[in-house]
Amino acid sequence: MILVFSSPDLDSAYVVRDLLGGNGIAAQVFNENVNRLPGALFNVTPDAWPAVYISDDSRAIEAKALIAEFEERASATESDASTKPPWTCSRCGEENAATFEICWKCGEPRED
Numbered sequence: 001m002i003l004v005f006s007s008p009d010l011d012s013a014y015v016v017r018d019l020l021g022g023n024g025i026a027a028q029v030f031n032e033n034v035n036r037l038p039g040a041l042f043n044v045t046p047d048a049w050p051a052v053y054i055s056d057d058s059r060a061i062e063a064k065a066l067i068a069e070f071e072e073r074a075s076a077t078e079s080d081a082s083t084k085p086p087w088t089c090s091r092c093g094e095e096n097a098a099t100f101e102i103c104w105k106c107g108e109p110r111e112d
């Protein structure tokens with residue numbers, strides 16, 4: 001048994017477990033009850049976070065490579081904001097980058 005992943009987010013732990021399982025690496029989630037208790041997560045230290053263990057220690061490097069790839073994809077999705085299309089200010093008609101919440105020219109808040 002070897003620890004390959006831990007996160008305060010239980011869903012991430014399940015995604016990693018399924019990712020490893022899909023690649024033929026048997027994995028188990030531990031501490032999965034930890035954030036079923038309302039508000040409990042805020043009192044939980046990292047050593048009690050939901051954790052993913054694999055039973056075959058010899059595949060740890062392979063498992064960690066898959067997880068690294070998964071985390072890279074996850075952060076790539078988060079940075080998609082910078083590739084969203086620009087928006088046009090309803091007041092002055094100026095074009096603004098997707099990341100701007102107010103018009104750079106006249107200060108009008110963005111409309112959704």
Ligand SMILES: [Zn+2]
Nearest residue numbers: 089092103106
């Ligand atoms: Zn404007």
